[in-house]
Amino acid sequence: MLKIHDLQAGIEGRKILRGIDLEIKPGEVHAIMGPNGSGKSTLASVLAGKKDYEVISGTVSFLGKDLLELSPEARAGEGLFLAFQYPVEIPGLSTTIFMKTAVNEVRKYRGQEPLDAVAFLKMMREKMALMNIEQSLLSRSLNEGFSGGEKKRNEIFQMAMLEPRLAILDETDSGLDIDAIRIVSNGVNKIRNKNNSVLVVTHYQRLLDYIVPDFVHVLYNGRIVKSGTKELAFELEERGYDFIKNDQPLEQGA
Amino acid sequence: MNAVEYYKDQLEQRVLNDSGSGSGLISLRKKAILDFTRWGIPTMKNEEWKYTRITPLLDKLPELPKNGDKQIPFTVQDFQKRQLPGHELANELVFVNGLFNSDLSKLISKEIQVLPIDKMQENGMQEILENHFDHSSKYLQDGIHALNTAFLKDGIFIRVGEDLKVKKPIYIYHITDARASNILSQPRSLVLLEKNAGLQIVETFLALGQPQNLSTESFSNHVIEIVLEKDASLEYYKIQNDELTNGQVSSCHIRQLGKSLVHTVVISLEGGMIRNNLNVVMESERCEAHLYGLYFQHGKTHIDNHTIVDNRKPGCFSNELYKGVLAGESTGVFNGKIFVRQEAQKTNAYQSNKNILLSGKASVNSKPQLEIFADDVKCSHGCTVGQLDDEAFFYLESRGIPKTKARALLVGAFASDIIEHIRISPIREWVEKLLAKRLEIENR
Ligand SMILES: Nc1ncnc2c1ncn2[C@@H]1O[C@H](COP(=O)(O)OP(=O)(O)O)[C@@H](O)[C@H]1O
Numbered sequence: 001m002l003k004i005h006d007l008q009a010g011i012e013g014r015k016i017l018r019g020i021d022l023e024i025k026p027g028e029v030h031a032i033m034g035p036n037g038s039g040k041s042t043l044a045s046v047l048a049g050k051k052d053y054e055v056i057s058g059t060v061s062f063l064g065k066d067l068l069e070l071s072p073e074a075r076a077g078e079g080l081f082l083a084f085q086y087p088v089e090i091p092g093l094s095t096t097i098f099m100k101t102a103v104n105e106v107r108k109y110r111g112q113e114p115l116d117a118v119a120f121l122k123m124m125r126e127k128m129a130l131m132n133i134e135q136s137l138l139s140r141s142l143n144e145g146f147s148g149g150e151k152k153r154n155e156i157f158q159m160a161m162l163e164p165r166l167a168i169l170d171e172t173d174s175g176l177d178i179d180a181i182r183i184v185s186n187g188v189n190k191i192r193n194k195n196n197s198v199l200v201v202t203h204y205q206r207l208l209d210y211i212v213p214d215f216v217h218v219l220y221n222g223r224i225v226k227s228g229t230k231e232l233a234f235e236l237e238e239r240g241y242d243f244i245k246n247d248q249p250l251e252q253g254a
Numbered sequence: 255m256n257a258v259e260y261y262k263d264q265l266e267q268r269v270l271n272d273s274g275s276g277s278g279l280i281s282l283r284k285k286a287i288l289d290f291t292r293w294g295i296p297t298m299k300n301e302e303w304k305y306t307r308i309t310p311l312l313d314k315l316p317e318l319p320k321n322g323d324k325q326i327p328f329t330v331q332d333f334q335k336r337q338l339p340g341h342e343l344a345n346e347l348v349f350v351n352g353l354f355n356s357d358l359s360k361l362i363s364k365e366i367q368v369l370p371i372d373k374m375q376e377n378g379m380q381e382i383l384e385n386h387f388d389h390s391s392k393y394l395q396d397g398i399h400a401l402n403t404a405f406l407k408d409g410i411f412i413r414v415g416e417d418l419k420v421k422k423p424i425y426i427y428h429i430t431d432a433r434a435s436n437i438l439s440q441p442r443s444l445v446l447l448e449k450n451a452g453l454q455i456v457e458t459f460l461a462l463g464q465p466q467n468l469s470t471e472s473f474s475n476h477v478i479e480i481v482l483e484k485d486a487s488l489e490y491y492k493i494q495n496d497e498l499t500n501g502q503v504s505s506c507h508i509r510q511l512g513k514s515l516v517h518t519v520v521i522s523l524e525g526g527m528i529r530n531n532l533n534v535v536m537e538s539e540r541c542e543a544h545l546y547g548l549y550f551q552h553g554k555t556h557i558d559n560h561t562i563v564d565n566r567k568p569g570c571f572s573n574e575l576y577k578g579v580l581a582g583e584s585t586g587v588f589n590g591k592i593f594v595r596q597e598a599q600k601t602n603a604y605q606s607n608k609n610i611l612l613s614g615k616a617s618v619n620s621k622p623q624l625e626i627f628a629d630d631v632k633c634s635h636g637c638t639v640g641q642l643d644d645e646a647f648f649y650l651e652s653r654g655i656p657k658t659k660a661r662a663l664l665v666g667a668f669a670s671d672i673i674e675h676i677r678i679s680p681i682r683e684w685v686e687k688l689l690a691k692r693l694e695i696e697n698r
């Protein structure tokens with residue numbers, strides 16, 4: 001599904017990702033953990049196609065296509081979805097109009113007919129119920145004045161609407177209480193199947209009790225420094241990131 | 255011959271011919287002629303016109319419609335094609351080339367009285383005329399304003415009597431039919447809302463020209479003055495979606511004589527060169543005014559919004575929000591003055607102007623001007639000029655929305671908190687549609 005080879009990327013001349021290798025197969029759940037500033041969000045943004053970041057070297061193939069050649073909207077069309085760590089507030093843009101445009105653009109990309117108003121509403125209602133989202137949220141401006149939890153649920157709701165093949169969740173659990181984590185995980189687990197994959201970026205092991213990963217990777221200083229199974233997450237929880245840091249050679253000329 | 259000589263010559267002949275109509279008006283017009291000759295057409299040397307050039311347009315000497323001449327080509331069929339949405343349930347007043355046209359107009363609300371300005375005196379309204387007509391010249395001291403007063407012809411007086419709340423809006427159409435020749439139209443109206451009266455006004459401007467010729471082929475110089483007595487409420491909407499062949503100066507001057515409520519929305523979507531003046535003069539305690547504006551320019555068009563809020567008495571409130579989107583090589587000007595007179599303690603006056611430039615060649619000049627002579631006041635102002643937010647752009651694109659659509663959604667979102675203040679739903683929906691269409695064009 002996703003094959004990352006020696007990906008190096010940075011911003012404004014500063015290297016952040018220093019050679020990432022990662023392969024995710026259909027149906028797998030991978031988790032990326034790591035201390036703040038290690039490059040997790042950068043990796044997520046580069047995969048989603050944020051143009052602020054400069055890819056220095058490496059390749060990324062997604063479902064057999066050269067991902068780095070695709071525009072962000074084409075990546076979404078191909079089935080990549082990023083749940084943002086900090087979803088953007090857009091005053092004046094109604095959540096419903098946004099969602100309808102997104103759904104129909106993605107359908108168009110995939111060669112499907114656009115949904116009519118009735119079919120769209122039906123789909124919205126289903127997915128909203130799944131995410132415990134109140135009707136009133138959808139008539140409001142996109143993310144404007146939403147609480148932290150509402151924003152994160154809205155991200156997963158969008159994911160459910162867009163039916164991606166690979167969902168990348170960037171710290172979707174941060175700032176959520178345990179009930180909200182359950183709801184969000186439940187939403188993610190609903191789209192999991194043998195064809196779809198998930199990449200969970202998180203700080204804490206606790207989300208992984210609900211979205212159980214097949215593999216856990218530790219990102220530190222722009223590299224994956226350790227990979228393992230879900231047991232690695234417990235180890236990190238117990239010992240903190242310091243043991244990883246201490247294992248690493250000093251940062252080379254940033 | 256330059257514009258000043260040309261119009262001065264025309265003026266002198268006309269005022270003499272018109273001398274039969276109300277003598278009060280004649281003296282006002284004579285004074286306006288003097289002012290016009292003294293000041294001339296405002297140039298960029300005039301501080302208030304620093305960024306807006308109208309002389310080249312007027313030097314083409316657009317013609318004034320001849321005295322009593324209603325032989326212009328504009329027909330009922332022409333009008334029907336241009337009526338605004340919701341017109342079936344609206345009063346409609348039509349000016350063609352600056353002259354009020356009663357044949358095309360219709361009044362369906364009995365609460366509204368409409369009368370030619372030059373018939374006011376003989377109908378016992380001398381006092382209203384003297385107190386209110388041309389009050390705007392105290393604030394708009396330039397030759398172009400004087401020119402409108404000087405040529406006053408077939409203007410109208412609109413009156414809503416005490417305690418009358420007019421349910422149906424008045425649509426005022428200003429049509430400049432320049433199909434036969436280059437025209438200068440100078441409509442003029444005076445509106446009086448008596449105690450506890452309520453009225454909604456929509457003004458729109460339509461120029462008919464030679465669309466193949468993109469140089470300005472008509473000019474409209476419009477003035478409306480509106481007076482509110484105690485407890486009156488006004489909603490004033492101006493929608494400019496005109497041909498590119500038109501240049502215009504459009505002034506709306508509002509006086510609040512008693513504690514009253516003013517709500518204005520000025521939408522400028524199309525038109526070659528537009529200068530808007532909007533004045534709100536608060537002459538009583540606890541007046542309230544909300545001023546909203548949206549301009550969306552493209553190509554080589556120019557928009558200039560000058561506003562004045564004059565707080566003369568204590569405890570008044572005003573909130574002003576103007577937003578601009580400038581594409582292509584268009585240029586914009588916003589100049590917002592707030593006066594707080596010495597007596598006007600406890601004034602609350604807020605102003606904000608936000609602009610988005612969609613192209614590197616578009617530009618805007620935004621200048622707030624606060625002149626505060628009282629000490630116990632709350633005033634704020636701010637202006638921003640920027641691009642669409644990159645983060646927001648990426649968010650939409652990452653959801654599969656292509657750049658062009660994302661841009662349309664974001665501009666629409668930016669404009670939405672102005673458009674939502676249009677409280678006449680057919681007009682609001684129409685403006686939404688015009689904007690959506692414009693966004694499509696801008697994205698091609
Ligand atoms: N847009 C940016 N501009 C400048 N520096 C950035 C930007 N994005 C990330 N960085 C830097 O890159 C490093 C990694 O950041 P990030 O990917 O957000 O880490 P994480 O998500 O693991 O906390 C940090 O040092 C951060 O300051």
Ligand SMILES: [Mg+2]
Nearest residue numbers: 040041085171
């Ligand atoms: Mg992060």
